[in-house]
Amino acid sequence: MATDPAELINRAQAWLAEDPDPETRDELAGLLDARNTDELAARFAGTLQFGTAGLRGELGAGPMRMNRSVVIRAAAGLAAYLKAKGEGSGLVVIGYDARHKSADFARDTAAVMVGAGLRAALLPRPLPTPVLAFAIRHLGAVAGVEVTASHNPPRDNGYKVYLGDGSQIVPPADGEIAAEIAAVASLADVPRPESGWETLDDAVLTAYLARTDAVLTPGSPRELNVVYTPMHGVGRDTLLAAFARAGFPAPAVVEAQAEPDPEFPTVAFPNPEEPGAMDLAFATARSLDAGGADGAGGGVDIVIANDPDADRCAVAVPDPGTPEGWRMLRGDEVGALLAAHLTGKGARGTFATTIVSSQLMSRIAGGAALPYEETLTGFKWLARVDGLRYAYEEALGYCVDPEGVRDKDGITAALLVAELAAELKQAGRTLGDLLDDLAVQCGLHATDQLSVRVEDLSLIAAAMRRLRAQPPSALAGLVVERADDLNEGSAELPPTDGLRYYLAGSPEAGVESARVVVRPSGTEPKLKCYLEVVVPVGSAEALPAARKKAAQALADLTADVSAAAGI
Missing domain, CATH: 3.40.120.10 (Alpha-D-Glucose-1,6-Bisphosphate, subunit A, domain 3)
Structure with missing residues (x-):
């Protein structure tokens, strides 16, 4: 790392001499001419x-x-x-x-x-x-x-x-x-x-598209009204072709986000998880509902989004209780829905997710007598699970055809979600109804994420040091039964920078158990804290009270984890 200004300038000049790109040559030459050593230091710090x-x-x-x-x-x-x-x-x-x-x-x-x-x-x-x-x-x-x-x-x-x-x-x-x-x-x-x-x-x-047909059951329902956004990325043409091959009605594409655009002009971050990113898709759905969407069934049934390279898939469902009239499903919810759909179709093989995803899929797989595994975050690990049949991670990534694509695939995931939604629609039900069924059968697994974006990466390292030096004994009034420093690795997991806390249940709070995982993001300057509480549900009638308990527990966890990490 160069700290001496003369050495810094020498390094920059040597880089400039062999840079093959006129644009970055001009950029670097301008910094050198201005003797902008602060900016040069940032570019040549390593x-x-x-x-x-x-x-x-x-x-x-x-x-x-x-x-x-x-x-x-x-x-x-x-x-x-x-x-x-x-x-x-x-x-x-x-x-x-x-x-x-x-x-x-x-x-x-x-x-x-x-x-x-x-x-x-x-x-x-x-x-x-x-x-x-x-x-x-x-x-x-x-x-x-x-x-x-x-x-x-x-x-x-x-x-x-x-x-x-x-x-x-x-x-x-x-x-x-x-x-x-x-x-x-x-x-x-x-x-x-x-x-x-x-x-x-x-x-x-063409070969890839032919493979997408394999994720669907021949003769399954296809009547579904979908609004779709590629979020200024490259997914549109491939997804529309896949839907047409499968026999689904053509999704209504969000016009302002239809064409690839590297400036991503309509979103602050081209990520369906970010606040506001789905606003235009929801507005399109409301507009179609107000005008009477074409196709059997009337209005829009679901909203689907891909991220810009279309390896992730976001899903939203109608929800009159929200200002937008739509609710984004969490990755854990879509992951559980697809797991339930696949087990219902008789899928065999190992179901896998990551250590930061909900534990609900372990119960779904167990109920179907299927093997279940957890890996570190990322499909680089999930793809290597022996005998893999289905994998997902909470960050909207789903692998529904590991023999075709050993990675997350937002196109085939969208097809499988559409098939499930169409089957439920034919039966007069919705994705939300199936989520309710899973909560009654397996307990309500409520998840949330505390995600802190920083400019100074040292803040993330400081938060991890603080948690290791002063480990919490309780969070949200729940006793920490077990704390794992993932840096140490285990027989199941390679070492990684992260901390995992298993929390005891509380009959007074109506919580069966809870879990917290804290880790630095591998792709963005963020510290991520993954929160989950499990609340028992005896019947569909008990769901509103269970959701209220879960929401309070998650809010308390968020506050306590933030304080413990100093963020």
Whole structure:
């Protein structure tokens, strides 16, 4: 790390001399001309770290930003890793979204692979991440790269790496690739021919779409009125094609968010979970309801959203008790609904979720006599569960066809949600009715999240240190029965920076049990606290009182966890 101004300027000038991108060259030259050492220090304080999420960061010049120089080094490191593993003549498939610089980063990756002696194939245009994950196994590739920052802000981009099994990298592969990246001394050492890679046609997309049919039951109901938003991302055409193939009525697309736009002009963050992100979708649904939506059944039944790279799926249901008239289902609720749907269809195999997701699916799987596993957060871990049949994580990610896509897939998840909603509609019921059934059968599993976004990452580290130094003995009046420091690892889980608390129940509060997990986000500058309370429910009539108890317990947990962490 350079602290001396002269050394800092020397490093910046050396970077500038080999930067292949005119835009970032001009940006860096301007900082040098202005002698803006504060900004230069931020750009040259280190390097973006390559880990199990690959790379993700703000676009700009310098080694701490996402740019062509950083991507070329990453691609060279991946190529060197593949050659060291004996895959030096294999195929690398490369996909990309519609963010700023994504196409450039994809072409640079293809050039580096060809220059290293591998074969490279680009997807034909910006397409959903699950299409890339599918293409790796479909084409027999040794690796895949998706250029995307998923649901991050517009100024970000990222670089996600998959190996030949179609799943994202995990240790030790991430460390070995990072070491190869660090060994790249100069971009002049990285051959980058101007041609030699293949641009795929639509055959791979057609094969993916054919696979989406497999998630549905032949002859199941298809009458459903859906409002859909791709949130300025790349999901629209693929989702509409999948719905048409399946025989669903065409969803009504939110017009202002229909086209890919790297500026994401209608949302503060292009993430369906963020406040306000779904407002236009709800407004579209209200408008269609007011005008009398076409199709059997009258009004809009559900709202579906993909994040910008369409690997996640959000679902909302009508709720006259809210100002918008619609309620976003939590990822845990959709995860449980799909689990119940699949077990009802006789699915066999292991059901899996992560340590921060609701424990409700363990009861659903147990009731169906199916194996159940929990992993660390991220589909890089879930995809590796032996005998996997279904997996989800609370951050709106669902894998409903692991033989086709060993990653979360917002397109097939949307299809399966639509099938379930259509079946319930035919029976005069709703997704909310099924959630009520699950609460009565398994107990009300109410979840919430305390998520704190920071500018200074040291605040997250300080909060984790505080919790470790002063572990709480009780939260929300519930005794901490067991505290796990996930940094220590276990027979079931590799080490990770996180803390998990299991809380005893309280007959006075009407709470059967509770759980809290605290961890830094792996993709955003956030500290995340995942809260769950379980309240017994004897009958449907008891549900309103149970929800009131759960809401109070969650509010108390939020306050106490915030105080304990100093956030």
